[in-house]
Amino acid sequence: MIFELDVLILLLLIPAAVMALQIRDLLAASMAFGIYSFLMCLLWAEMGAVDVAFTEAAVGAGVSAVFLIATVYCTKRKSSD
Amino acid sequence: MMKKLAGIVVFMVGLLLFYGVSNVDDFPGWGDPDSPANASPLSQYFITDTIKDSEVPNMVTAVLADYRGYDTMFETVVIFIAGIAIFAVVRVSRNNSPVCGGNKDDEPDLIITTTCRLLVPVIQIFALYVLAHGHSSPGGGFQGGVIMGASFILVAVAWDLDTALGRFSEKAAIACAGLGIIIYAGFGLASMFYGEEFLNYGITHKLLPGVESPEMARYYGMLGVEVxxxxxxxxxxxLIYGLLSTRGRMSGGL
Amino acid sequence: MEEFIQSRFNYWIYVILMMIGLWGMIAKNNLIKKLIGMSVFQTAIILFYVSVAVKSENSSIPILPHHGHDYSPRAAAAHAAHGRATSSEDSEDHHQDEHPHVRSHDGHGQHDSKYTNHGPKVPKADNYANPLPHVLMLTAIVVGVATLGLALAISQKIYREYGTLEEDELLEKVRAEDDV
Structure with a gap:
């Protein structure tokens, strides 16, 4: 655990989370959610939870973003808010 | 109106939580080795005695697959049920729904398919490595499984779902999903046949050839349930990707 | 003051992320956006658990080094036996050989005996991060993606039935159906 790195990633997480919720293009929002998940994975690796970070890198940043994109592709891409 | 109400609710929850985590007397700080969670005898037992009980250096894998074996088994069942539920919700027959996505007759891109042809075997070997080395390095069944599933998803993205289904058909996928739980429960039952508790793998050293001690039997039992x-x-x-990307037709693709 | 901030900063960010996720779940109009908010909420709680598991500055990841050979009682015993076979004049190896054998029959009542100087080293609890929250969260992540897939499947079904994913339009259509 390195506190400076911890602060940096934590401060990057908030804009990523806000971006994932605020972008109206749902495809871009899915990608922003992937970025958020990957930052979370970095944070957990930094805090010593390597297994959790590995799972999040495979699941959160990889597969769940793909699921979201697949759904957006089969439904509507624009969101009203 | 609704948004203002939502804002008030969220603000109140946040205020309460801020008060809770900032309270120095009641809430232990970040990285405090004497906090109740870290100083509990259970957590300390997992760190000091895992290697003695099961010869596994990765404590997370040992706790996941051995000490909390029931938990992991039923998490696996939850995943299986989620897959079946998605199947029940969106699966339709091939003929009566419109094609989702682009033109099916499009030729897949040469650069992408060539890259995937090189990449997919590497990903699958890596998935097996992650599974087999889950005991001594980060990894295990969940991570290896997701990476292996991602390699099939990559095939489905680069070509189309029919190509991926040619390698791993829908029926085989459902059968494998059930087979995994049967393997897990089978290791549990194997220890019951020797008079031990369900999922107490230590006794299986009588069953497995070349394993001389209960500790090593736990080591290999964990590998078995991770498989x-x-x-x-x-x-x-x-299955989830295939159903979601084709609106349940299981044919065509993105 | 600086120490106070350092010991609380993770938890403050966890609360903010949880507020963002909760707000997304309640206030957003689009169902996909609601699901993204739910995932943000979920990862915020996982962040809380992982932050609880962190120990002091010099704690390591919860994996024993060198494949655990330094700590494994049987490996140490085998090593000691091997040492005796090759160099029988080394008297320390005899001690290492006998102690694990005796200790393996110990009950939990004599737990303190393993902190003696002889025999295999025992990992110190303060040197490793707490593995228990990691295990709980690892399974939570994978189950989380399965349930996210289920939620996405249901929203696809809703889109197929009603042709929209916006909450207000959906409510209007459902009410119109009820009136007829």
């Missing part, structure tokens, strides 16, 4: 977890996770991830 079961990997079967379920791989096939459920692939």
């Amino acid at each position: 079961g977890v990997m079967f379920t996770v791989t096939s459920v991830m692939f």
